Amino acid sequence: MSLLNFNTEESIGSVYSVDTATLIVKVNELDKLRKLQVNHLVAIQSAKAGQSLIGIINRITRKTADEGKEDGELLEFSGLSNTENILKVNLIGTLIDRIGTKTNVFKRNLDSVPEIEALCFSIEGDNITKFMQTISSTSNYTIPLQIGRYSISENAHAYLDGNKLFQRHAVIVGSTGSGKSWCVANLIEQIAKLPMANCILFDIHGEYSTPSFQANGIQHFRIANPSDLTQDSRLEKGILMLPYWLLTYEEMLAMLLDRSDSNAPNQAMLFSKIVFKEKQEYLTSNGESTLANIITIDSPVPYKIENVINELKRLDEEMVAGARAEKQGAFFGKLTRFIQRLESKSQDKRLGFLFDLTTDEIETNWLERLSISLMACSLQNPINAGVKIIDFSEVPSDILPLVVGLVARLVFSVQQWTMRAQQHPISLLCDEAHLYIPERINHDSASELGLKSFERIAKEGRKYGISLVVISQRPAEVNRTVLSQCNNFISLRLSNAEDQAVIKKLLPDNLAGLTDALPVLDIGEALVVGDASLLPTRIHLNEPTLKPESATVKFWDEWCKDTNKQEITVAVNSLIRQSKI
Ligand SMILES: Nc1ncnc2c1ncn2[C@@H]1O[C@H](COP(=O)(O)OP(=O)(O)O)[C@@H](O)[C@H]1O
Numbered sequence: 001m002s003l004l005n006f007n008t009e010e011s012i013g014s015v016y017s018v019d020t021a022t023l024i025v026k027v028n029e030l031d032k033l034r035k036l037q038v039n040h041l042v043a044i045q046s047a048k049a050g051q052s053l054i055g056i057i058n059r060i061t062r063k064t065a066d067e068g069k070e071d072g073e074l075l076e077f078s079g080l081s082n083t084e085n086i087l088k089v090n091l092i093g094t095l096i097d098r099i100g101t102k103t104n105v106f107k108r109n110l111d112s113v114p115e116i117e118a119l120c121f122s123i124e125g126d127n128i129t130k131f132m133q134t135i136s137s138t139s140n141y142t143i144p145l146q147i148g149r150y151s152i153s154e155n156a157h158a159y160l161d162g163n164k165l166f167q168r169h170a171v172i173v174g175s176t177g178s179g180k181s182w183c184v185a186n187l188i189e190q191i192a193k194l195p196m197a198n199c200i201l202f203d204i205h206g207e208y209s210t211p212s213f214q215a216n217g218i219q220h221f222r223i224a225n226p227s228d229l230t231q232d233s234r235l236e237k238g239i240l241m242l243p244y245w246l247l248t249y250e251e252m253l254a255m256l257l258d259r260s261d262s263n264a265p266n267q268a269m270l271f272s273k274i275v276f277k278e279k280q281e282y283l284t285s286n287g288e289s290t291l292a293n294i295i296t297i298d299s300p301v302p303y304k305i306e307n308v309i310n311e312l313k314r315l316d317e318e319m320v321a322g323a324r325a326e327k328q329g330a331f332f333g334k335l336t337r338f339i340q341r342l343e344s345k346s347q348d349k350r351l352g353f354l355f356d357l358t359t360d361e362i363e364t365n366w367l368e369r370l371s372i373s374l375m376a377c378s379l380q381n382p383i384n385a386g387v388k389i390i391d392f393s394e395v396p397s398d399i400l401p402l403v404v405g406l407v408a409r410l411v412f413s414v415q416q417w418t419m420r421a422q423q424h425p426i427s428l429l430c431d432e433a434h435l436y437i438p439e440r441i442n443h444d445s446a447s448e449l450g451l452k453s454f455e456r457i458a459k460e461g462r463k464y465g466i467s468l469v470v471i472s473q474r475p476a477e478v479n480r481t482v483l484s485q486c487n488n489f490i491s492l493r494l495s496n497a498e499d500q501a502v503i504k505k506l507l508p509d510n511l512a513g514l515t516d517a518l519p520v521l522d523i524g525e526a527l528v529v530g531d532a533s534l535l536p537t538r539i540h541l542n543e544p545t546l547k548p549e550s551a552t553v554k555f556w557d558e559w560c561k562d563t564n565k566q567e568i569t570v571a572v573n574s575l576i577r578q579s580k581i
């Protein structure tokens with residue numbers, strides 16, 4: 001028995017032309033046309049028995065004898081003159097009466113295309129409820145991921161396929177205040193409840209790192225700020241140090257080298273030679289001489305930056321024996337500026353999380369401890385929660401890309417070096433992605449290297465069970481290579497035309513029309529497209545229980561109050577100490 005039972009008389013019209021997944025339907029009666037709305041669903045008779053095709057109305061054009069030539073493109077495509085009532089419909093799937101023992105199965109593929117003159121029916125009233133309930137059936141999921149309710153039928157819950165959403169990278173975009181952070185909180189909340197969840201959220205503005213954003217399964221970290229540098233057992237307290245010795249040779253140079261300096265090649269060459277030697281010596285003095293012979297300059301092996309500085313200084317001042325008297329060594333004075341930069345960086349308190357290390361942070365097993373903190377997961381063990389939120393809000397913005405990229409690279413490398421059978425999938429949620437996965441980069445800069453980590457994960461991550469969720473208010477400024485690898489889109493309201501265009505380009509052709517709705521979406525309403533969602537459609541997202549600290553400040557309301565909560569003295573103090581606590 002078919003879910004949608006239509007009588008021939010109920011039809012709203014018939015198929016006039018077909019183009020792969022787009023149809024033009026001719027509507028005979030103006031009354032019927034009036035009742036239809038863009039984004040509503042229609043069913044079309046299929047050539048195969050026991051099936052109907054399901055489509056979304058993309059455009060409605062009324063018969064006009066006298067109006068101007070709007071919809072030129074549509075008319076041209078349809079071959080109709082502007083004298084018919086027509087609908088443009090995007091086909092989105094097939095409803096099959098029965099497959100094996102299952103009845104009323106909706107599939108996203110189109111097994112058949114409708115024939116010319118096939119009848120078309122509007123899915124409304126009881127039918128829409130019945131249809132959406134079929135779609136919302138949770139029987140496919142062990143623990144369903146419920147994100148909201150369908151805008152076309154508020155009674156029907158909208159679920160996403162959690163496998164597909166995280167498998168092949170996802171995107172969450174929307175202008176400021178459209179509800180992105182709430183959407184992320186909504187996902188995080190549900191992920192945190194899974195017994196073996198594993199994801200890391202890069203919290204760039206500290207929105208999810210407030211004391212109120214806490215729950216079982218969520219663990220907070222922050223990159224060490226200047227006042228954390230006096231603390232001990234930092235890792236146990238959730239304070240992350242990212243030692244300089246984890247940086248690759250290129251990353252170090254991106255931070256230290258001034259390529260416009262005529263001595264830059266010498267500086268780079270000597271730096272690499274000395275660092276490599278220091279790494280080997282560290283291993284040899286720890287009884288690991290075999291390992292010392294196989295490492296490369298980029299291997300994450302500790303070394304002492306003081307030793308490197310001292311050796312560079314020696315070379316910079318070296319005098320060698322000459323024919324008659326002592327003369328200046330080959331590198332005399334050529335390293336001075338490099339040494340100055342290295343010294344000033346290594347003493348910069350804001351970069352303390354890289355350079356101000358305790359002895360246990362310059363030990364090989366420190367990388368293991370860091371990786372376990374970031375990647376081990378188990379709901380039973382509170383110090384290994386499934387969701388890790390890392391607060392980057394105090395990292396200087398010029399090196400933010402390098403630092404976020406470093407964390408992503410570490411996780412990717414560990415994942416890559418895990419035996420396939422043991423790989424536990426992990427997802428990186430990248431909030432404010434335009435800041436560190438940018439479309440335009442200054443070549444030669446540290447941000448380019450950070451970006452590389454993300455590009456690799458976007459391209460190869462799937463093989464190693466690591467995926468990205470790219471979150472941004474400016475999709476037009478997010479790297480296109482990374483975006484084009486993403487297969488699921490949750491797009492909240494986007495008011496900027498450039499941003500809309502980017503999203504439109506990423507969607508399959510027949511669905512691009514859906515993006516017309518982007519600027520008119522409600523707050524907390526999203527257009528969800530991709531294989532994780534059965535229907536490419538609008539969804540009112542649920543409110544999360546845990547609320548991120550909103551970045552939306554209510555100016556007028558604040559100005560209307562009798563009191564002012566800002567403590568400027570405290571702020572100035574924090575500014576001087578470069579730490580909010
Ligand atoms: N799903 C939702 N339902 C209802 N209101 C929402 C929803 N999402 C967001 N809002 C409202 O919009 C405000 C801004 O949301 P937020 O997620 O902080 O936006 P963004 O991160 O995109 O700047 C929230 O403080 C809340 O009042």
Ligand SMILES: [Mg+2]
Nearest residue numbers: 180181207551
């Ligand atoms: Mg936000």
